[in-house]
Amino acid sequence: MHHSISSVTQNANTMSAVWSDGERTVLPYLWLRDNCGCSECRVVQTTEKRFHLYSVPGDLGPRRVSIEHPGSADEAIAIDWPDGHHTHYPTTELRGLLTLPTVDLRYWDGNFQPARFDYRQFLASDSAAAELIEEFLRTGVCVLVDAPTEPDSSEQLAARLGPIREVLFERIHNVKVDPKGYNIAHTTLAVAPHNDFTSYSWPPNVQALHMLVNECEGGESTVVDGFGLLRELRTDHPDKFDVLCRVPVPFRIFSHEYECYAVNPMVELDSNGELRMLRFNTAQMQAVPLSEPRLTAFYAAYHELSRRVNDPGAQATFRLEGGHILLCAGHRVLHGRTAMLSSGHRHLQDAYFEHDNVRTHLRLLRRAGRM
Ligand SMILES: [Fe+2]
Ligand SMILES: [Zn+2]
Structure with a gap:
């Protein structure tokens, strides 16, 4: 649908535009001045902003506002500022600045099975990569199959997921049974759903769990949609949340x-009050100090969350074979495994990436029309 502006009204610090469908948009004058796209306000070579907001008065208002070519495809708002600067906003550009793109998250429970994608296709085909990333952004989890089984080959994922996020211990983390291991994953015990490196203030938020070889009985993989559980908890017990x-x-x-x-x-919200991060790692959680005034209420809430995370109905279970890579959104999805029942060889490698890089790789693919 072609949108045009039917009228603008000037107020003290803003003007209101009424669109042809009756919708109204408030345009603060400082916003209009700040986002001017002219060659004086931008570094021509890079299109980055060159204009600094301090260089105009805080109570800036326009000298004159007009709608050029009203109703046509070239329609634009033209603004003359008191210092002689001129700003020009094509209507189509303003429409594009109304909202930020959002992703519709899809929540899931234990009946879910992560979508599977071919490893070589993911690396070679832009459209396959875009398809995987879209699914990953929605559900927070997917599995690559037919991947190499050579140690450290998950380095290759950097072409699609961005550079490896290094953490303490190894750049690519080895998980196998090791009597000297420092972590529960190095034992044959079951590992309850958790996310990794909750001991960082910014834990890595994409995790690739790359199974190189799995000849072990047991050791099935489980994933839990942490955001799905938290959403339900928020509805059922807002005080606990x-x-x-x-x-x-x-x-x-x-x-x-x-x-x-x-x-x-354990739970972090963004500035809109939406879920940003869950930290859930029973093995690595330390004692909350006894001086914490909300300790009793916290324990009631933590008990409820622990019960929900460990409910089999919340856990999607499957087996990772050699050459399978499980990708998890680390701030949302918890991963674990059942106990190992035999001493068969099992070698898993973890590599970490950053969600921002994965998301923006999709933007790049779309912008370049490569999909
Ligand atoms: Fe882990
Ligand atoms: Zn300008």
Whole structure:
């Protein structure tokens, strides 16, 4: 549908535009001046902004506003500022600046199975890559199949997922049964759903769990939609949800060589109050200090969350074979595995990436029309 502006009204610090469908948009004068796209306000070579907001008065208002070519495809708002500067906004550009793109998250439970994608296709085909990333952004999880089984071959994923996010311990983390291992994953015990490196204030938020070989009985993989559970918890027990957002919890992972420790609430919200991050790692959680005034309420809430995370109905279970890579959105999806029942060889490697890089790779693919 072609949108045009039927009228503009000037107010003290803003003007209101009424669109042809009756919708109204408030345009603050400072916003209009700040986003001017002219060659004086931009670095021509890079299109980056060159204009600095301090260089105009805080109570800036236009000298004159007009609608050029009204109703046509070239329609634009033209603004003359008191210092003689001229700003020109094509209507189509203003429409594009109304909202930010959003992703519709799809929540899931234990009946879900992550979508599977061919590893070579993911690397070779832009449209296959875009398809995987779209699914990953929606559900927070997918599985690559027919991947190489050579150690450290997950380095190749960097072409699509961005550079590896290095953490303490190894750049690419080895998970196999090791009597000297520093982590529960190095034992044959079941590993309950958790996310990794809750002991960082910014844990890595994409995790590739790359199975190189799996000749072991048991050791099935499980994933849990942490955001799905938290959404339900927020509806069922808003007070419990709230206390999980507020009480700082220490997490720690350590070996002889390394120490990684940070104190943060289990649930973090963004500035819109939407879920940003879940930190859930029973093995690495440390004692919340007894001086915490909300300790009793926190424990009631943590108990409820622990019950929901460990409910088999929330856990999607499947087996990763050699050459399978499980991709998890680390701030949303918890991963774990069942106990190993035999001593068969099993070698998993973890590599971490950043969600921003994955998301923007999709933008790049779309912008370049490569899909
Ligand atoms: Fe883990
Ligand atoms: Zn300008």
